[in-house]
Amino acid sequence: MSKLTAKKMKKSEVRDNINGFLFALPWIIGFICFSLIPLLTSLYYSFTDFNPVKAPVWVGLENFKYLFRDPLIFKSLKNTLFMAFVSTPINLFIAMLLASVLNSKFKGRGVARTIFFMPSIIPMVAATMVWIWMFDPTYGYINRVLDLIGISGPSWLLNPAYTKWALVLMGTWCTGTTMLICLAALQNVPRSYYESAEIDGANSINKFFKITLPCVAPVLVYQAILNIINSFQYFTQVYVIINASSGGGASTAGGGPANSILMYPLYLFNNAFSYMKMGRASAMAWFLFVIVCVLTLIMTKITKKVSNNGMGGE
Incomplete structure (x- = not known):
């Protein structure tokens, strides 16, 4: 290959x-402007006393210390972990x-x-309003049944x-x-696996636990991780329920009866936009980020260990 050809290829x-x-x-540009810069800005705000009407004042770790003194933080975390x-x-x-039925x-x-x-394509706000009506203790269809x-x-x-169990029922x-x-x-499970098991005399239960479940386990774990992450972002349903119950008044900053549906993202939202504690809300957001990262890491480690054991690995 001539030098001229190599030079042309390099230019190409x-x-x-x-x-x-x-x-x-x-x-x-969109990632930098709408993701990276807001992310770094919230990290800075988490170390400040900040609200929309005054400039941020550096307070160090005070916002993070407050998280461990606020009982509603643990209440909201408990509710979120339940979900x-x-x-x-x-x-x-x-x-x-x-x-399995549809397969x-x-x-x-x-x-x-x-x-x-x-149901997955229905807007969440509209679906939640329907469920509020269905959960009505007097006229709702659930209690009628x-x-x-x-x-x-x-x-x-x-x-x-019963409030959290109502949310669980909504999620199903x-x-x-x-x-x-x-x-x-x-x-995607190979049909040959089932044919070999049938030759060996395996019944439906054995085929499910010995073939089907191990083959789909990575997908189930992946979905479990996604669902858990989504649970830590559980906001729309409880926000709509609380607004509908209070008529959209000042009490929307609460968390339902005895704060039983005060989810962590809702309490974060309340701190930011109801109490105007933007710095504290930023600290809560980063605390949540750490929790989700740790849980995801633990689940990934457990998944690898279970998969290796299931595949006969050491």
């Missing part, structure tokens, strides 16, 4: 790299159950898939003992996206 590579960079430049580690397994179980061959399977997925079987339905959104309604991902994982 440089030109391609420049063109690629120019195509990516709008995204890079993360109670609602997530239930939702995964229901999604896997529906996916079998029956007439109208396509229609059934559409019906089960449709319970009355038909002789059970006196509770005041779902008024009794602190829109597992369509997780269901489709589980269905894709089930369809």
Whole structure:
């Protein structure tokens, strides 16, 4: 290859790299302006006393120290952890159950898939308003159905003992996206595995626990991690419920009956926009970031260990 040809190729590579960079430049600018700069700004604000009507004043670690003195921080964390580690397994179980049903061959399977997925595309605010009506202790359909079987339905959104379970019940309604991902994982399991198991005399239960579950375990764990992360961002439903209950008045800064549905993101929002404690809210956001990172790391480590043991690794 001549030097001239090599030089032309080098110029062509440089030109391609420049063109690629120019195509990516709008995204890079958007990421810097709308993600990186706000992220670094919130980190700075977390060490300041700041609100929209006065300049930030450096206070060091005071905002982070306050987090460990505020009882509502632990209350909101407890509520959020409940949603993360109670609602997530239930939702995964229901999604896997529906996916297993839809993976079998029956007439109208396509229609059934559409019906089960449709709740996932309904706007969350509209869906929450419908559920508020369904949870009504007097006129709601849930308590009406319970009355038909002789059970006196509770005041779902008024009794602190039932408010979080009402949220869990709401979450089971829109597992369509997780269901489709589980269905894709089930369809990806090689048929030859089941045929070999049938030759060895394995029944349906053995095939599920020995073949199906190990094959779809990485997908389930991935969905569990995503659901837990989403649980730590649980905001819209409780915000709508509290606003609907209070009529949108000043009491919207609360967290429901006895703060039973005061989720961490809602309390963060209240600190920022109801109490005008932007610095404290920024510290809460970074504290939440650390918690999610630690939980994700733990789950990833556990997943690798379980997968290695399941595959016969050391």
